[in-house]
Amino acid sequence: MSSDSKLSGDKATVHKVTVHEVAKYAGVSISSVSRALSDHPHVSNALRTRVRSAALSLGYRPDFLAHSLRSGTTYSVGFVVGTISNPIMADISASLGNVLADHDYAMMLLSSQNKPELETTYLRFLAHRQVSGLVISTAADGATQAAELIHGLGIPTVMLDRQRPPGSHVSAVQSDHRSGMQAAVAHLLSRGHRRIALIGGQEFFDPARERLAGFHTAMQEADIAIDPELVRCMGMSKTVGYTETRSLLASSNPPTALIAGGNLILAGVLQALQELKVAVGRDLALVGCDDTELTRLYSPPITVIARDLALMGETTAWLLLETIANRAGRTVVLPTQLIIRDSSS
Amino acid sequence: MSSDSKLSGDKATVHKVTVHEVAKYAGVSISSVSRALSDHPHVSNALRTRVRSAALSLGYRPDFLAHSLRSGTTYSVGFVVGTISNPIMADISASLGNVLADHDYAMMLLSSQNKPELETTYLRFLAHRQVSGLVISTAADGATQAAELIHGLGIPTVMLDRQRPPGSHVSAVQSDHRSGMQAAVAHLLSRGHRRIALIGGQEFFDPARERLAGFHTAMQEADIAIDPELVRCMGMSKTVGYTETRSLLASSNPPTALIAGGNLILAGVLQALQELKVAVGRDLALVGCDDTELTRLYSPPITVIARDLALMGETTAWLLLETIANRAGRTVVLPTQLIIRDSSS
DNA sequence: GAAAATCCAGGAATCGTTTCCAGAATTGAA
DNA sequence: TTCAATTCTGGAAACGATTCCTGGATTTTC
Numbered sequence: 001m002s003s004d005s006k007l008s009g010d011k012a013t014v015h016k017v018t019v020h021e022v023a024k025y026a027g028v029s030i031s032s033v034s035r036a037l038s039d040h041p042h043v044s045n046a047l048r049t050r051v052r053s054a055a056l057s058l059g060y061r062p063d064f065l066a067h068s069l070r071s072g073t074t075y076s077v078g079f080v081v082g083t084i085s086n087p088i089m090a091d092i093s094a095s096l097g098n099v100l101a102d103h104d105y106a107m108m109l110l111s112s113q114n115k116p117e118l119e120t121t122y123l124r125f126l127a128h129r130q131v132s133g134l135v136i137s138t139a140a141d142g143a144t145q146a147a148e149l150i151h152g153l154g155i156p157t158v159m160l161d162r163q164r165p166p167g168s169h170v171s172a173v174q175s176d177h178r179s180g181m182q183a184a185v186a187h188l189l190s191r192g193h194r195r196i197a198l199i200g201g202q203e204f205f206d207p208a209r210e211r212l213a214g215f216h217t218a219m220q221e222a223d224i225a226i227d228p229e230l231v232r233c234m235g236m237s238k239t240v241g242y243t244e245t246r247s248l249l250a251s252s253n254p255p256t257a258l259i260a261g262g263n264l265i266l267a268g269v270l271q272a273l274q275e276l277k278v279a280v281g282r283d284l285a286l287v288g289c290d291d292t293e294l295t296r297l298y299s300p301p302i303t304v305i306a307r308d309l310a311l312m313g314e315t316t317a318w319l320l321l322e323t324i325a326n327r328a329g330r331t332v333v334l335p336t337q338l339i340i341r342d343s344s345s
Numbered sequence: 346m347s348s349d350s351k352l353s354g355d356k357a358t359v360h361k362v363t364v365h366e367v368a369k370y371a372g373v374s375i376s377s378v379s380r381a382l383s384d385h386p387h388v389s390n391a392l393r394t395r396v397r398s399a400a401l402s403l404g405y406r407p408d409f410l411a412h413s414l415r416s417g418t419t420y421s422v423g424f425v426v427g428t429i430s431n432p433i434m435a436d437i438s439a440s441l442g443n444v445l446a447d448h449d450y451a452m453m454l455l456s457s458q459n460k461p462e463l464e465t466t467y468l469r470f471l472a473h474r475q476v477s478g479l480v481i482s483t484a485a486d487g488a489t490q491a492a493e494l495i496h497g498l499g500i501p502t503v504m505l506d507r508q509r510p511p512g513s514h515v516s517a518v519q520s521d522h523r524s525g526m527q528a529a530v531a532h533l534l535s536r537g538h539r540r541i542a543l544i545g546g547q548e549f550f551d552p553a554r555e556r557l558a559g560f561h562t563a564m565q566e567a568d569i570a571i572d573p574e575l576v577r578c579m580g581m582s583k584t585v586g587y588t589e590t591r592s593l594l595a596s597s598n599p600p601t602a603l604i605a606g607g608n609l610i611l612a613g614v615l616q617a618l619q620e621l622k623v624a625v626g627r628d629l630a631l632v633g634c635d636d637t638e639l640t641r642l643y644s645p646p647i648t649v650i651a652r653d654l655a656l657m658g659e660t661t662a663w664l665l666l667e668t669i670a671n672r673a674g675r676t677v678v679l680p681t682q683l684i685i686r687d688s689s690s
Numbered sequence: 691g692a693a694a695a696t697c698c699a700g701g702a703a704t705c706g707t708t709t710c711c712a713g714a715a716t717t718g719a720a
Numbered sequence: 721t722t723c724a725a726t727t728c729t730g731g732a733a734a735c736g737a738t739t740c741c742t743g744g745a746t747t748t749t750c
Contacts, residue, residue: 018706029730034708042727064474065419066706069410069735076453076474083439087638090435094428094456101455101467106474108421108451111439122446129409129421129451270642280644293432294639297615299625363736374700379738387697411736414705 017060026054037062068130076106077133077320078126082114087292088263088309089137092160095313096135103321105132116142120149127153133320137161140205140236156323158316163206164331171329173316177207177289180305180336181214182221184259184287187303187338189222191345193257193285199244199269200261201236208233211261211289230255241268249276249284257285257344263292270298286343300342307336362405371399382407413475421451422478422665423471427459432637433608433654434482437505440658441480448666450477461487465494472498478665482506485550485581501668503661508551509676516674518661522552522634525650525681526559527566529604529632532648532683534567536690538602538630544589544614545606546581553578556606556634575600586613594621594629602630602689608637615643631688645687652681 023030028047035043036051054060068074077100081089097107108126112119116139123146126134134153137160138146147165150157157170164172188196198215201208212233219226229251232244241260245268248255260266266288273280280286281300288295291306315332323329368375373392380388381396399405413419422445426434442452453471457464461484468491471479479498482505483491492510495502502515509517533541543560546553557578564571574596577589586605590613593600605611611633618625625631626645633640636651660677668674 016706019708020706030707031709031731032729035729038708040709042729044728047729061473062708063414063706065410065414066735067708069408069414069705069737070707070709072735074410078451084429084442085432085435085439087430087432087435090430090432093454094430097429097454097456098458101470104470106423106453106470107455109438109442109454110446110452111442113443125446125449125451128406267638267642270644274642274644274646293612294642297612297619297639297643299615299619299644301619361736364738365736375737376701376739377699380699383738385739387699389698392699408736411705412738414707415736415738417705 016063017058019060019062022051022055022058022060025058026050072130073132074130075104076108076129076131077135078108078110078122078129078131080110080112080119080122080126080134080136082137082139083111084109086263087294088290091309092313092316095310096317097313099314099317100320103317105321112139114139116145119146123149123153127155131155133157133324135160135316135320140201140208143204143206156320156327158320158323160312160316161207164329168329169323169327171319171323172331173312173319174331174333175207175307175312176333176336177210177305178214178217180289180307180338181211181259181261182218183336183338184303184305185215185218186222187340188257188259188285188287188344189218189224191257191285194224195227195230195253195255196257196259197230197248197255198232198259198261199241199248199265200231200233201265202233205236208236208261215259229253233261236262236264238264238268238271241265242272243268245269245272246276249278255284257287259287259289261289263288263290263294265289266295266302270294281343281345285345288343291339295341298343303341303344304339305336306339307334361408362403364405364407367396367400367403367405370403371396417475418477419475420449421453421474421476422480423453423455423467423474423476425455425457425464425467425471425479425481427482427484428456429454431608432639433635436654437658437661440655441662442658444659444662445665448662450666457484459484461490464491468494468498472500476500478502478669480505480661480665485546485553488549488551501665501672503665503668505657505661506552509674513674514668514672516664516668517676518657518664519676519678520552520652520657521678521681522555522650523559523562525634525652525683526556526604526606527563528681528683529648529650530560530563531567532685533602533604533630533632533689534563534569536602536630539569540572540575540598540600541602541604542575542593542600543577543604543606544586544593544610545576545578546610547578550581553581553606560604574598578606581607581609583609583613583616586610587617588613590614590617591621594623600629602632604632604634606634608633608635608639610634611640611647615639626688626690630690633688636684640686643688648686648689649684650681651684652679 019030019033023033033051036048084090100107110122119139119142134155134157151167159172200211203209234240260269278284288302288304291304295302295304364375364378368378378396381393429435445452455467464484464487479500479502496512504517545556548554579585605614623629633647633649636649640647640649664677
């Protein structure tokens, strides 16, 4: 079955087996072949088995493109991501792609580089290819623009780590950043810290807003006034992490603990701390978001607000398949978990 | 042009504009429309402009699936990768995908989890979808198996960081691991190290073999005998890095410098060193392979044999497009560069 | 000025399926 | 036994493009 035809590799004259040949071989009509193979009702057992065996012995597989054209379903989904170089997205993408492949879906990956205009370009690109579904973690600023486009396209979609926009064909997978942040703050408070700084994304960005809310709640619950100087919600980037860390530590009354509200921010924070010769864990307690190779292997290992990224990818896949089938969008919120390591002791 | 039809999102009754409508609108035949739009010769200027403007004002775009079916080209390429969670692959994938998208190609990403059987499954999966091209970094053990399959499929392919197997439709992008390793060894020797250990992959794995060769060459050139106890080519995994590091450092005559021949290995090495309380850079000089966030941010920053991963992705894309066009496979070797940091001073 | 060459546009076949429609065969009920 | 209901099957029309083939309109050439 595998290497029946000359595997020349240069001529590649495999003579595709078509439904026509199967029909002739089995002595039936084309339409009967199609029906027999796709489990239609009203097909006699005799005919079904005859066609089945004919197809098998000829090695027939329906042409993918012809099938797509006729049926209108491409069995492929588009994944628009800020950048796959972000280890979070890489982990999610891995499990997402695997579950999809298990269901015979192909995943087309496109990196928008967090540029809203590239995002819409790619969404149209994917729409033109008639993908059966979309997964997207929209850029921080182009959120409404993308949401409108997705709404207009009418393609079943899962928003990744974003709020669910209106539209019955769009779902969302979110993380419980708020609780995670509350746990992190509570942990630092229990270690005696009172001056806790937070570097995060801007408030219009869903995950950043949730984290900030959790921060406020936890501090209020402990009855501790927040020094506004210590809260720096400027953007989800390495640059922000770097700049704000230097600024915070240069102050006359620096924080004793720092929470980096995003893995990109953490990278900037670490670089700044290294340059300033600040010993992580001794001079400054540090908590990051999302568990990566870096946080696990760093010396000392870094406490993080983690989430199960593989689970997140799988959930996204399942939710997308569900939304494709039902066209009834919904939101799924996954838990976060505080992993305490040496950086905050 | 953008939002002309009701963007209900729930009904999505966009009434596709077909070549038929354009023909009727322009008052010409269907075949003329197709020719006028695809720049065929033998089409009068008058007709061309008429059709063009008709298509424009109707907002016509050729149906992707119909085009694919008829022409046989899908404008999509498959990328089979061990795991996208490997930051190297993530970086390569990002630029690869972007260049491909610039040329209207979609990239289908599949993670084989380094299992040869999944690899072949995915290759067949992609072949069934009639991808125009393939990019693959085969698993260490299933190399020949995959090479044979690729040869048989006859699909233009670029092997990533692997040797080019025979077949006029297959190319390869490689890195000059050998020179990189020579430079690393020379660097350590110049720092006074004589007992240099190497943990790497098995010899049947192309990059590992090249690195080992570079290691031998550099030591021979310096006229230093290699202690076979210090060379551990056991596999490209975190586990190997961890186990071999512990074994090396438990020896009665431990190395003063260690080269981790792969980024996964490095992860294991770092974990072992952390557990053993060995200070990187002071107690043991350390050199890794491939520059990642981890090596840049680690404290102290880690010396690495680096390569331009973005360039590698772009080169892969260009080479694939070339191979699709020419069907004349060739090999491109990209340089490596030693980046000296505090871990080896 | 006529024959040959060339340019242009339309009709129809094709790519390989799925599905509608209608007719034949079978079954069931009266 | 007959008529209606049902089950099954084949022919042909989609899906939406590209391309071959052919004939008419131009142009070239002697």
